[in-house]
Amino acid sequence: MAGLAESGSNPDVGLLFEINGLAEAAPTWFDRIMEYVGEYGLPLAIVVMGLWCLVRVRRLGQQGLADRESVVASVAAIAWMPVAALLAVIVNIPIRGFVERPRPFLTHQGLEVLVEGKEDYSFVSDHATLAMAMAVALFLAHRKFGVLAIVLAFLAGVSRVYMGVHYPTDVAGGFALGTAVALLLSPVAMAALTPLVGWLGRVPGIGWLLLGDVAREDGSAARAAEPVAGERPAGRGGARDLAA
Template identity: 65%
Template sequence: MAGVESTGSNPDVSLLYDINGLAEDAPHWFDRAMEWIGEYGIMAAMALLMVWCWWSVRKREDAPSAVAGLVWAPLAAGIALLVNIPIRGFVERPRPFVDHKGLEVLVAGKADFSFVSDHSTLAMAIGVGMFVANRKFGLAGIGLALLEGFCRVYMGVHYPTDVVGGFALGTAVALLLAPAAMALLTPLARAVADSRRAGRFVQAPEALRSAKARESGPEAEAGTGIGAEAGTRTETAPAPGQPGSDKDLAA
């Protein structure tokens, strides 16, 4: 492995060299693929996963609350990145290739501080935010976030603890602020769902009709009950010779 002699007794640095050392032994095309995946690919996959999740949850009767959770995912990621700005300025940890030689750095030009990883923070906040909306898609998003963290260390631009710190920050923001965010976003999503033009962006028309039918079920049943039958009953004139006929009245 490249630079193993420089790791000392620090497990963070040792793990950095172990993971990044895979890049030295890998084919050139694989390193280029990992570079693109770590910089752009996983973020693009996250965006596609969110679109897929939105298309799926809007068909549910509780779509407004699920869509509200999905909207919260990128908002949580943005807030987490803002929180990371003072953290980076306070810690001021240099990039690993600044203090440790022999690393295979796949992305050049990284001159800012290392702790915590923006990519890991962003990916995990989106993944956990999606988990609030839908567990299946959320688990897939969390899996992509873990892969993002591995790629950042593989590329030689972050320590493993930078990645772990990003995971913790993204998770904390997405979960701790979720109750307040959902309390604000869910009524807004329901209001949009009830509108004619934008409603389909929150809830599919068939799901909206089904939900309204279920809500108005008792009233509909009452409207078609005994009272409704009495209101639509037609009376027939009695036949001659039967009680209530004109002849009986004349007599």
Template identity: 60%
Template sequence: MAGVESAFARASAGPEIAVDGASNPDVDLLYDINGLTRSTPEWLDRAIGFVGEYGLLVALVVLVLWCWTSVRRRPEPETAVAGLVWAPLAAGIAVLVNIPIRGFVERPRPFLDHKGLELLVHGKTDYSFVSDHATLAMALGVGLFVANRKFGLIGIGLALLEGFCRIFMGVHYPTDVVGGFALGTATTLLLAPLAMALLTPLVTAIARSPRAGFLVRARRAPLTPDTVDLPEPRVADDAADPDAGRNDLAA
């Protein structure tokens, strides 16, 4: 009778996303990646924990600013700058979309359901699916790609590293990270046509402003005699050879 009651309790509790590490590839991969902490020095674990929590997101913000300083020097930078404006906006929208998703799925953090995980960051009490960090990172990376492919590829690479770190730290399942990548990418790309249609005219208007135009176009230094290579004055042959006239008279 007790067995029947326990089975009924498990059934009424709803489906469990990850309960058995031996039969669930998601949990198997979690243990494999997080298990790498046992062979790494403690200082490296602390460094990865800091990088995964703060460092990579800061690096992506710096990358956006670096791209901005680069594209401003182009002859027509309005479209690229509009793409850079869209990147953080898309990241913010994706995180807002994730709020109801987390509330609907209600997936606990992996360290709450599975023993033996090395937890590198403490204090995580919210739900696990989908990863906010993975969502933010990939939205910024894809937004960068919309503005500039070279910087975008670097940004996407940092986002992938962010996802690995979240699993390594023991705070997310692999599917949490994949879901974050999908959410960040979908939000950025699906809304990009509308966002660019609205942002490009705004950025173009700012570029024409005498006061705020430097935000879009890099100001060029005014031309002065010191900065302009003036052609050397041509010297007449007679002036170059003052004795030439005397020689003609003498002849």
């Protein structure tokens, strides 16, 4: 892995300088915005989308458009977002240690570095891994929001190259790792998270926070109703039925 650790391929380095060159040409105020958006804003936006999906699922239960079983399955799917992100970052720890690729600004002169203090290994990008893992997990729970989250995760990865702290292949590797963890471990995660959410749903206070009024075991809060515009009633399909 010495070649990858010391330098990138020519296309990789060339694309790095092309994207990072935009930062050098941009005004200072725009670079400051990109610094905060790339470091915090885009991953946080994906988290907010997940929280909004949780609110939406609880609302469907409140309106009687979803029974307790479906709400539990959907909340479990949304809960997979942070768990998938955490697992993906943990998996990345030995990968970074094995590849040992220095940050691009430590190897190549002339880069515009917007974020200081990034001197750990570069491959794979934690930001790209975390953002894509959350986005793909959200896609499994809610298709429309998931597609938007994947777009935001892609922009988060590109911003790392723009800021001069990662090679494009670092970001591509992060996308692949985050996607693999979120997709491949999803069946096992749902098998574990669904009964856990169901159990927490019976805990006073926590149950209402997670499931809303359908937290009660008898599901008496759910009432028969006609679907509202743009919604589908949820059945035993759980997260898939609640995804718009």
